[in-house]
Amino acid sequence: AQSVAQPEDQVNVAEGNPLTVKCTYSVSGNPYLFWYVQYPNRGLQFLLKYITGDNLVKGSYGFEAEFNKSQTSFHLKKPSALVSDSALYFCAVRDAGTASKLTFGTGTRLQVTL
């Protein structure tokens, strides 16, 4: 069975500082990995994905994520956080080999303060 772990319920960072939101995964085959963001009272918005190729993936709003196969991680990063980045972030995984479902983590709340 596939699973995702987001070990931090909340991450606090000052505006202008770099941020990291952690994600580790477990899947039987090769992983497809995703990050989504959810603002209050809104649906999930796609940020970025890793399918194959370069381990560093760049996405929307200046976010990027690094795929690390040996550590089974896909941490989300941004060099300089903005207050407007404050939201709920979800990591998700699916098995590349099948039409399998997308399994989400429990989410990490990012709070960026001035």
Next chain:
Amino acid sequence: EAGVAQSPRYKIIEKRQSVAFWCNPISGHATLYWYQQILGQGPKLLIQFQNNGVVDDSQLPKDRFSAERLKGVDSTLKIQPAKLEDSAVYLCASSSVGSLFFGPGTRLTVL
């Protein structure tokens, strides 16, 4: 490009009542998903359609939940009868290759 549309946005019902949600996916997307997101948790897949066929409904409580996707486009999700624990946001998503795109969701409150 228009996104995934869902209605209603909010619904309040009493337990044991019935409720239905509607989803219109992005044009051309063959795969449609219904997810349930309980407050404080990540979304959980209820059912996945490929065109109008069911691919995965292993986590759908079939004694009370049903879903259909007639003609391979729009989909409806029904709960009958509703329980208190069904209070959640119901998210519809569609995909063509790889990425899922989500609608705004329907927030259901069961009293």
